[in-house]
Amino acid sequence: MIQTDTWFSSGAVLPNGTLVQTGGYNDGDRNIRNGNLFIFANTRSIYLDYNQNRVLKVFPRIPGDDPRNYPSTGSSVLLPLDESKAVIEPEIMVCGGAPRASYTQATQGNFIRAISTCGRLKVLDPNPSWTMEDMPLARVMGDMILLPNGDMLIINGAxxxxxxxxxxxxxxxxxxxxxxxxxxxxxxxAIMSPSTRPRMYHSSAILLPDGRILVSGSNPHVNYNFINVEYPTDLSMESFSPPYLSLEYDRIKPRILSVDENIGYGGKLFSLSFQLQVYLTANALEVNIVAPSFATHSFSMNQRMVSLKIVGVTNLSPSTYGLTVAGPSTAEIAPPGYYLLFAVHAHVPSQGMWVKIE
Known part of the structure; x- marks a missing residue:
């Protein structure tokens, strides 16, 4: 049982399979490569050894010094971890939010433009610093979703x-x-085609096994209010299809035929077979696992993608191929549990298959 009341706290699955819960009002915590926690709140972030309850590092403030947490709600992700690299570099990305005093101004009817910047931070760099980039659209209350090909989607918000x-x-x-x-x-x-529905406060988004994004909800009111308001309560759901689902990519889209359902640690090898109409090159292949997230208030907790190391590729028959793949190296890289596994070819993912990492 949780010992302390919390409001809009965040959580992360730990290497031993338990859940750690921190803070309130959607601070963001991520389990990093060596099992410690990266915790970000508004402009500041720390690296925490939760076993010893000791702060290992205090990171520089994000440039601009504008808050990124509720009510100046931005979003964040842990960018994909690549097991094929000699050294895995965990990197956090934080996007959007609202400038200081925006909340007070909004309560008085003055709605300040949201933040249009994103910051990236390599957590284990000896001298970490934020690298800033500009989004083409300013956004507060956006959701950041990792796509199965390693790209990242920013959706919803104002x-x-x-x-x-x-x-x-x-x-x-x-x-x-x-x-x-x-x-x-x-x-x-890249800016995508617009939705016809505003998705404001209390909207949400999550990755589906077929590669679409399920978007739902929007309720900026104390109660459900469907009429005579600028942004009515919306209980509908819709799906967003990224470009890789276009029919023009169907010939280079892999279709998984079989995969081991249980995958072990320590680089333990497992097998995967798939069909493909037009095979390009082994260098165009990836096998990515995505942890299912639990999302609220523009933050997808437990969201994590790991690109596994492909050891071998075999042509089994015309248009059919087999892969030998190494499982995650450690539970710090991929905590135990269920993941969606995608075969990716030339940036186009297959349908996801559920596997269990243990």
Whole structure:
């Protein structure tokens, strides 16, 4: 039983499979490579050894010094971890929010434009510092969702005001896809087609096994209010389909035929087979596992993606291929539990398959 009452706290699954709960009003905590916790609140962040209850490092404030937590609600993700690299570098990304005094101003009817910047921080760097980037659209109350091909989606929210009852204005209906990899020859941010529905305070988003994003809700009112208000309560659900679901990519989309349902640690090998109409190259293949998140108030707790190391590729028959893949190295990289596993080819993911990491 939780010993202390908390309001909008956040949580993370630990390497031993238990859940740690911290803070309130949606501070963000992430279980990092060596099992310690990264905790971010408004502008400040720390690295915490939760076993010893000891702060190991205090990170620089995020540039701009504008708050990123409720009611100036931004969002954050732990960017994908890559097991094929010699050294895994955990990196946090924080996007959006609202400038200081926005909440007070909004209660007085003055709705200040939201923050348009994102910050990236390599947590284990000997001298960590924030790298800042500009989104094409300012956003508060946005949701950041890791896509199965390693890209990241920013969806929902408003361009002005803050979180809270009646305090958001100018809905941002256009999702943004961000490509975090170093290969950004084509683009870094891409604006997607808009939704017809505002998704304001109390909206949410989550990844589905087929690669779509399920978006639901919106209620900026104390009670349900469906009529005679600027942004009515919306209990509907809709799905967003990223570009990789376009029919034009169907020929290079893998279709998993079989995969081991239980995957062990220590790089233990497992097998996966898939079909593919047009095979490009082994370098275009990835196997990614995504932990299911539990989301509220623009923060997807437990969200994590690990790109596993592919050891071998075999042509089993025409259009059918087999992969030998190494499981996660440690529980610090991928805490135990269920994950969606995706085979990815040329940035196009398969349907996800549920596997258990143990």
């Amino acid at each position: 361009e002005s005001g803050t979180a809270g009852w009646e305090l958001g204005r100018d809905p941002v209906t256009q999702p943004i896809i961000y490509r975090p990899s170093t290969d950004v020859s084509n683009w870094r941010f």
